Amino acid sequence: MLIHPMVERLRGLGLTAMADAFIEMQNQSAADDLTREDWLGLLVDREATSRDNKRLARRLSQARLRQNAVVEDTDFRTPRGLDRALFHKLAGCEWISHSQHLVISGPTGVGKSWLACALGHKACREGFSVLYRRAPRLFAELATARGEGRLPRMLAALERTRLLIIDDWGPEPLTAEQRRDLLEIVDDRCEKGSLLVTSQVPVNRWHDLVGDPTLGDAILDRVVHRAHRIELKGPSLRKRHAVTTQSDQGA
Template sequence: MLLHPTVERLRALGLSAMADTLIELQTNPDAAAMPHADWLGLLVDREATFRDNRRLARRLSAAKLRQNATIENVDYRTSRGLDRALFQALATSQWVRDHNHLAIVGPTGTGKSWLACALGHKACRDGFSVLYRRAPRLFADLAQARGEGRLARLMSALERTDLLIIDDWGPEPLSAEQRRDLLEIVDDRYDKGSLLITSQVPVSHWHDVIADPTLGDAILDRVIHNAHRIELKGDSLRRRA
């Protein structure tokens, strides 16, 4: 068998993982006894795995998660009120498939951002697009986009994202411009995307952060009525460490 032309043809077709596997099998004496069907199956599996890993790497890069957190490393032993059954249910990403929302609230240092990034990482692994932004940075990006005449394009990009993570919401009240931007973001995601918000402020006080009764009702009605909640408590994990 002339291996080189076949390998080059595979690479030309964009099947580089399959080409590398073919070379590996050809140089492996034990592979000579394998049926051709097994060779083909292994070639296809390697190519599929390579492409899946490449797509995951692109999703993780685009997500810009703040912390390298995974659901496998969640600490359930620390006393902070984390409901293990609820978190493991959220780790299936079914809530993202259902376009539900999630609020993670609790004192500073209790691991809100870490848990949000772990769920964002799992959503990427499950094939969803994710974007992480701290609330101050998100509103700064929106203000800059408005000034540069590209706000509509940024809003469209946010709308297309399956899971938008807004970290460190509050406690400063929103400006009128920020309230309108947040309402548009929330409205765009209604029944089409998921929102994960972390905050030191209890959900019952989010009206105070929005600082406008009418817009507060409109925003929270779209977020809270189908939102899961994780309410953490206790001392800062960083202080304990």
Template sequence: MLKHPTLDQLNQLGLTGMAHAFSEMESNGDAAGLSHAEWLAMLLDHEATWRNDRRLALRLRHAKLRHHAVPEDVDYRSPRGLDRRMFEMLLKGDWIGNHENLAIIGPTGVGKSWLACAVGHKACRDNRSVLYTRLPRLIDELSLAKGDGRIAARMKSLARVDLLILDDWGLEPLDGNARHHLLEILEDRYGCRSTMVTSQLPVARWHELINDPTYADAILDRLVHNAHRLEMSGESMRRLSATTPA
């Protein structure tokens, strides 16, 4: 069958979603029973859906989320002290729009990283830019970037992202370079963007972790004072699932 000229025009204009819908409707005869307004509305709906899906896929690829976690799969029944009302409020993302921060705190294995990725996934759906990284890995990357002259570009990219997720905060004390890099990141983002951290350590111990009182005061002032806190407890979900009979 000859290619329809309208299909060619749609593709030339970059209206890929409409082109796909037009082709399908032409091949199965769905267009015959529609008015012009209904036909156009259906094409526009397909185009909007295609663009939203493509934008989300791009956001998720750039976010580099550790887990394929979505809000619909959050388990509120496990005994880990997850405040459902608070978490559902966090998923709405108003705190990101207000440039506030979030700390998810609890023992190992209770799902902090997974929940952080679920929040990140929802932020991507809301057309916000997200970046996930483990803090120890980020510190190593920044040390290398400083050595080869890429540090300014790397810090600029970290400052622009709407939601920066720093996983595994507090696994080891920070050295001088790490403290400096972390302060610069939080200074660039303070009041402009949102930062989320996950940690096994309670906030009261973060000061000693930073290992320098002057840096600790500056870092925590930019991170903690406007941060929501989601505090969890309980045994490791990995351990429980391993010991639960099938």
């Protein structure tokens, strides 16, 4: 008779997972052998796990990662210049804790976006706020925000994000407005957050992308000189996958 009032009280306090665990344990005979401390510990663990999962789901939703990628599924067998030790170190997210940056470069199809999303997913799991944007979409949103008078608010929101992923930067040079916006974003992240940039364009050609020597020096000085770098190479994995799939279907 005491179960129902207890469950309702727990739910009223917002302890839904604890209430569900209480009902489950009441229906398990093995729970009769548990001490009161064990009972309480199991209930608290269930509530804590539920809240952690909800926070993770919220961070992943806000991150809007393009691909459903996780670091545990990373392909190290395909030869593309991916250093296993470096990637595992980056997956520990210590570089984000220290507000460092990461640049992933290489030709199209070698998995730059996938790796970026996998590291973004891991950052969410480690409790960091993440935001993924393809470079063209980011600059378009900044231009719209400027036209609507929301640019300071948008830049402030970007500044609060611990890991900002800018995917597929280049090969088109930046406009004057885009150069200023990028410098603002990079400058705001100094000692406050991390950038992960992917690009088909080699880093030694980024000055050409910026299109202004002075701003190029300012942007690269704040990003590249404090960044870990993954330089991928090799043929497109998409083509390899397509050939493999066609071969399997033919068999």
